[in-house]
Amino acid sequence: METGNQISELATAGNGKFLCVLGAGESGVGAAFLARKQGFKVFVSDFGQMNEKYKQQLQDWNIDFEENQHSEEIILQADEVVKSPGIPEKAPIVKKLKAKGIPVISEIEFAGRYTKAKMICITGSNGKTTTASLTYHLLKKAGLNVGLAGNIGKSFAYQVAAEKYDHFVLEISSFMLDDMYQFKADIAVLLNITPDHLDRYEYKMDNYADSKFRIIQNQTGADYLIYCADDEETVKGINKRKITAKKLPFSIQKKVEQGAYLSDDEIFILTDKGDLNMYINELALQGKHNIYNSMASGITAKVLELRNETIRESMGDFKNIEHRLEHAGNIAGISFINDSKATNVNSTWYALESMNTDVVLILGGVDKGNDYTMLKELVKQKVKAIVCLGKDNKRIHEAFEDDVEMIVNTFSAAEAVQMAYHLAKKGDTVLLSPACASFDLFKNYEDRGRQFKAAVKEL
Structure with a gap:
C-alpha cells in the first residue's frame, strides 16, 4: 500500500x-x-x-x-x-x-456496463439464495454458459473481467438495488416482500418495497417479470406501477393464465415459450416455500426454452445450499437442522412451517427490530422449547413466554446444541433458525452454522 x-x-x-x-x-x-x-x-x-x-x-x-x-x-x-x-x-x-x-x-451497476450476457436477476426478502442456486443449476445442467454472482459466490465484477459468460444468474439484495440506475434485468424475479432491514429504510415498509421494485427499472416489452401472486406487498406494488415487461405470476392459491400454479400436488408452468407440469413429490426441495422457489426457477427455465426432461431432472437432483434448512445429523432419533441463514422472522416462519415433528427451536442474535408476532401461532403448534443463542435475549422471552413451557439462554453454539439435545426426545427436531443476525457471537451466519454443525458432531 x-x-x-x-x-x-x-x-x-x-x-x-x-x-x-x-x-x-x-x-x-x-x-x-x-x-x-x-x-x-x-x-x-x-x-x-x-x-x-x-x-x-x-x-x-x-x-x-x-x-x-x-x-x-x-x-x-x-x-x-x-x-x-x-x-x-x-x-x-x-x-x-x-x-x-x-x-x-453498486458493483452490479458498474460490472453490468462491461458484459452483454443475459441477466436473470433474483430478489426478495426470502428464498433468494435457494432460487438463484436452483436456477443456476437448471441452466448449467442444460448446457448454457452461465455464471452465478451477486450476493452469492465470486463477485459479478470479477467474473465479468475474468470470464465470458452468455448468461448470469444474480442474487440481488435491496442494498445493491439502491445503487443501481442503468442496469437492466432481462428476467427479473421478485419472490416476496416482507419486513427486513427496515432500519435502513426509515422503518417504512413502502421505502423497502420501492427498493425491491428497482429490479424492474429499465425493463422493456421484450423482458420478463416473474413474481409471487400470493404475496400481498408484491401485488400491491405491481398494481400501482406501469410495468412494460411480460408478467408471469406464480401461485399456490389460484390458477393463472400465464406463469405457474399448483393444482392437486401438481405444478403447471405456462409461458409463451412452452409449458411444463410436474408433481411436487418429484422436487428435491420440499416445503411450501420451496414450491414457490421451484416455480420461479421453472418459469425462468421455460422462458429460456430449456427442455422439459432437463428441467424435471434438475429440479429432482438439486442439493440445497449450506445453512438453509440443511440436515446436520441425527443423534438418538433426534434430527438437527441448520437454518443459520434465517436472519429474519419471515425466514424462521418458513422453516417452522415446513416442520412436521415437535421442535426445539434455537433463536436469537442481533435483533433488527424484529416483530415476532407472526411466529406465535406456529410456535404454539410446533415448538416445545426455545433455546436462545445471543447476548441479549430479552425480547424473545417477552414474545414467547406464554407460548412455550421452557425458554433458556445460551451463549455459544456448543452450549445451545447441548441444551437443545437434552430438551428434545426421539422423533423431535432441533432447528437452528435464529431470525436474527449473528454478529454478537459469530463472524457471520456461515460461522454460526458451521459451529452448530461441529457441535452436533461432538454429541
Missing part, C-alpha cells in the same frame, strides 16, 4: 478516469479488478480491517488501497465511486460524495 502524497497523485496522474471503491470485501475487490482491467485509475478504501486474502489480491494486481480509514482528500476527487452494499447511505463519506455530486453506484 502506498501512503501520503503518492496516493493523492492517483487522482491527478494520467488521463484515465479515477474510480474509488468503498469497502474491500468480495464485491469491492472484484470491482477494483474490473476497473483496473478497463483502464481506470483505482483506489480501494475500507473503514475497517481488511481480510488478508483481499489485501494480497490487490497487491498482486498493483492496486492501491487503505484500511481502517477513509482518506477524504483522495476519495472526494473520484470521478465515480463503487460502494459496498453494506455501507449505509447515511455514512459520512457517502453523504459528502452525494453533496459533491460524485456518482455512487
Whole structure:
C-alpha cells in the first residue's frame, strides 16, 4: 500500500478516469479488478480491517488501497465511486460524495456496463439464495454458459473481467438495488416482500418495497417479470406501477393464465415459450416455500426454452445450499437442522412451517427490530422449547413466554446444541433458525452454522 502524497497523485496522474471503491470485501475487490482491467485509475478504501486474502489480491494486481480509514482528500476527487452494499447511505463519506455530486453506484451497476450476457436477476426478502442456486443449476445442467454472482459466490465484477459468460444468474439484495440506475434485468424475479432491514429504510415498509421494485427499472416489452401472486406487498406494488415487461405470476392459491400454479400436488408452468407440469413429490426441495422457489426457477427455465426432461431432472437432483434448512445429523432419533441463514422472522416462519415433528427451536442474535408476532401461532403448534443463542435475549422471552413451557439462554453454539439435545426426545427436531443476525457471537451466519454443525458432531 502506498501512503501520503503518492496516493493523492492517483487522482491527478494520467488521463484515465479515477474510480474509488468503498469497502474491500468480495464485491469491492472484484470491482477494483474490473476497473483496473478497463483502464481506470483505482483506489480501494475500507473503514475497517481488511481480510488478508483481499489485501494480497490487490497487491498482486498493483492496486492501491487503505484500511481502517477513509482518506477524504483522495476519495472526494473520484470521478465515480463503487460502494459496498453494506455501507449505509447515511455514512459520512457517502453523504459528502452525494453533496459533491460524485456518482455512487453498486458493483452490479458498474460490472453490468462491461458484459452483454443475459441477466436473470433474483430478489426478495426470502428464498433468494435457494432460487438463484436452483436456477443456476437448471441452466448449467442444460448446457448454457452461465455464471452465478451477486450476493452469492465470486463477485459479478470479477467474473465479468475474468470470464465470458452468455448468461448470469444474480442474487440481488435491496442494498445493491439502491445503487443501481442503468442496469437492466432481462428476467427479473421478485419472490416476496416482507419486513427486513427496515432500519435502513426509515422503518417504512413502502421505502423497502420501492427498493425491491428497482429490479424492474429499465425493463422493456421484450423482458420478463416473474413474481409471487400470493404475496400481498408484491401485488400491491405491481398494481400501482406501469410495468412494460411480460408478467408471469406464480401461485399456490389460484390458477393463472400465464406463469405457474399448483393444482392437486401438481405444478403447471405456462409461458409463451412452452409449458411444463410436474408433481411436487418429484422436487428435491420440499416445503411450501420451496414450491414457490421451484416455480420461479421453472418459469425462468421455460422462458429460456430449456427442455422439459432437463428441467424435471434438475429440479429432482438439486442439493440445497449450506445453512438453509440443511440436515446436520441425527443423534438418538433426534434430527438437527441448520437454518443459520434465517436472519429474519419471515425466514424462521418458513422453516417452522415446513416442520412436521415437535421442535426445539434455537433463536436469537442481533435483533433488527424484529416483530415476532407472526411466529406465535406456529410456535404454539410446533415448538416445545426455545433455546436462545445471543447476548441479549430479552425480547424473545417477552414474545414467547406464554407460548412455550421452557425458554433458556445460551451463549455459544456448543452450549445451545447441548441444551437443545437434552430438551428434545426421539422423533423431535432441533432447528437452528435464529431470525436474527449473528454478529454478537459469530463472524457471520456461515460461522454460526458451521459451529452448530461441529457441535452436533461432538454429541
